[in-house]
């Protein structure tokens with residue numbers, strides 16, 4: 001390519017500078033990789049031989065369900081997360097449902113959870129006949145507001161489900177204290193924060209998902225540890241809970257065709273487990289790559305008053321499942337449109353708090369109860385974030401946003 005460009009410049013004679021500039025511009029447009037919210041293809045290409053071999057091995061063995069790769073991955077993930085047991089399952093939504101079932105929650109029990117997240121938490125609670133009691137969020141971290149949890153605890157409250165949103169842990173120290181005080185279970189939804197470290201005030205560090213009674217996660221392809229289809233897992237340090245979890249994922253049976261409890265069918269395919277087994281050793285490097293992109297964004301937007309970059313909590317590392325800006329006095333739709341025209345995708349996570357959706361109107365909650373979530377849902381914008389963003393792409397993204405904002 002450079003030779004080609006040099007050739008064009010050479011034949012254009014003495015026009016020198018201007019042509020060189022245009023040539024560079026064209027070159028750049030040709031050379032820059034298409035910007036995606038998540039670039040799964042490039043990530044795969046880097047570990048293609050290992051992945052292909054792992055899949056081929058499963059095909060050869062034809063142990064498609066409960067093959068040895070499943071147990072092996074469960075053990076490796078338990079070691080990584082620092083919990084006693086991992087139970088693989090079919091997806092992150094099932095993981096939450098199975099967690100609630102394993103704790104023996106009964107219809108009518110109240111479960112306190114955040115109003116500003118993906119729908120899974122509220123969905124499974126409703127399906128089980130449990131009552132989701134939604135809270136507002138902390139204005140800095142987007143995570144569940146601990147004071148609001150405390151206000152909403154009643155004699156019917158049985159559990160709290162914090163969600164570690166965008167890749168940063170909720171305030172697990174305060175949440176575990178509250179739970180202990182009121183004898184409540186805690187289920188951590190770690191779908192966006194696998195690998196994040198939470199630091200307690202005494203200096204001890206635990207990974208997201210290994211702090212509560214149960215942790216859940218998702219291996220949806222775009223998650224930080226994604227497989228090539230659907231997958232999920234449940235973490236616990238409690239052997240009795242693990243026993244329940246293992247029965248429930250397998251139709252409520254421990255011994256074949258002996259049903260101890262009502263269960264579900266929720267499995268991680270052997271092929272997906274084999275893929276995840278290859279990807280897990282890269283997870284920390286993936287987090288580093290995401291942090292590098294986040295640092296680039298942070299620096300580019302520093303001091304711009306219309307753009308608030310993600311807050312970094314002192315008690316948690318951030319694994320940047322999403323890099324989410326909060327806009328001040330910026331027309332979000334217009335910015336999104338302008339970026340799209342320049343080949344830059346951006347997404348709104350999430351356009352509405354859960355209570356505002358028709359499916360959850362029976363919860364009968366009002367906007368005024370969630371001032372922070374309602375406000376932020378109108379101002380957040382998530383930028384492309386994945387392990388394969390290069391500097392040229394980041395420069396193009398940040399420059400385009402700054403150009404837009406500076407024209408305001």
Ligand SMILES: *Cc1c(COP(=O)(O)O)cnc(C)c1O
Nearest residue numbers: 091092093118120191192218220
């Ligand atoms: C992705 C996600 C889930 C659901 O995971 P699936 O595997 O798609 O079912 C649950 N909670 C949160 C916070 C998520 O981001």
